[in-house]
Amino acid sequence: MDAKQIDFFDTFGFIKFPGLLKADIDWIEEEFEQVFPMFRNVKHDGSKRTMIVPFIDQREKLSGMLEHPAINDILTCLLGSDYNYMGSDGNYYSGDTSWHPDGQEKSRKHIKIAFYLDSLTAHNGALRVIPGSHRFGDVFYRDLMEKIWNAEQSWGISGSEVPAVALDVVPGDVLVFKHETFHSSWGGNGYRRMFTINASQRFTGEKALEELEAQCLLHYHYARDHYYGPAMRGSAVPQRQKHLEQVMSLGIDWAERSKHLSPL
Ligand SMILES: O=C(O)CCC(=O)C(=O)O
Incomplete structure (x- = not known):
């Protein structure tokens, strides 16, 4: 990313990279389709969202996206070369x-990279973002937080009429936004x-590990043996290991922690 792109991201809370993975999209789509049949109980019927977590972690090739020069560039430019894969x-x-x-994290930056595999516009589900809404703590953010959940009651408009930018995409485009940025579809x-790929700045400070653990648990919804998936760990080249290392250092028995959760 160049300095202007980084500034755009910091100012508006999102950025779109058209065609960034155009050359890779065929294998990415194939790999995406391979993951779902790996889970016997998962069958998407179109009636509600079907989600697999962790996702790229299930396949070596998808895990390798962390080392893809274009993705690595985004992650290191926005989060530093010692970023955590989350x-x-x-x-x-x-x-x-x-x-x-x-x-909402005051102390460090968290970002999401989103890869949509269908062509989408504002009319059929393109991600929408509210520019500048990532500046949490300011009045705009507080107003949104209080009122956006019921736009009809707050402002007499439907959720789809809330002023926003629709990020039209074709497969191969890459979207990035700060976790604080309000978004919808x-x-x-x-x-x-x-x-998606979620990542954060490395956790530093007195309570770094405590806070990292809390962050990991926040997004830990399904029972599993490890925070990271088998292919992600098994194929971790040294370049990747430094992005997994801080979470691994927590030394948590994730299987034990998952006892009350159901598996995928
Ligand atoms: O595409 C969507 O429907 C929403 C995506 C989203 O909310 C997310 O990734 O956090």
């Missing part, structure tokens, strides 16, 4: 996704394919 989800979305941010069909 996980990934793969989805068949179905219908609308209401307005929400993904998190409207008018999509039952089979919108999309997966």
Whole structure:
């Protein structure tokens, strides 16, 4: 990323890279389709969202996206060369996704890279973002947080009419947004394919590991043996290991922690 792109991201809370993975999109799509049959109980029927977590972690080739020069460039430019890989989800979305941010972290930056595998516009489910809404703590953010959940009652408009930018995509485009940025999607069909890479700055400070653990647990919804998936760990080249190392250093028995959760 160049300095202007980084500034755009910091100012508006999102950025789109048209065609960044155009040359890779065929194998990415094939790999995406391979993941779902790996889970016997997972069958998407279009009626509600189907999600697999962690996602890229299930396949060596998808895990290798962390080392893809274009993706590595985004991650290191926005988060530093010692960034933490924080996980990934793969989805068949179905219908609308209401307005929400993904998190709120004062002390460090968290980003999501989103890969949509279908051509989408504002009319059929393209991701929408509210520019500048990532500046949490300011009045605009507080107003949104209080009112956007019920746009009809707050402003007399539907969620799809909230002023926003629709990020039209074709497969191969890459979207990046800060976790704090309010986003949504409207008018999509039952089979919108999309997966993500989540990452953060390395956790530093007195309570770094405590805070990292809390962050990991926040997104830990399914029972599993490890925070990272088998292919992600098994194929971790040294370049990748430094992005997994801080979470691994927590020394948590994830299987034990998952006892109350159901598996995928
Ligand atoms: O595409 C969508 O429906 C919403 C995506 C989203 O909310 C997310 O990845 O956090």
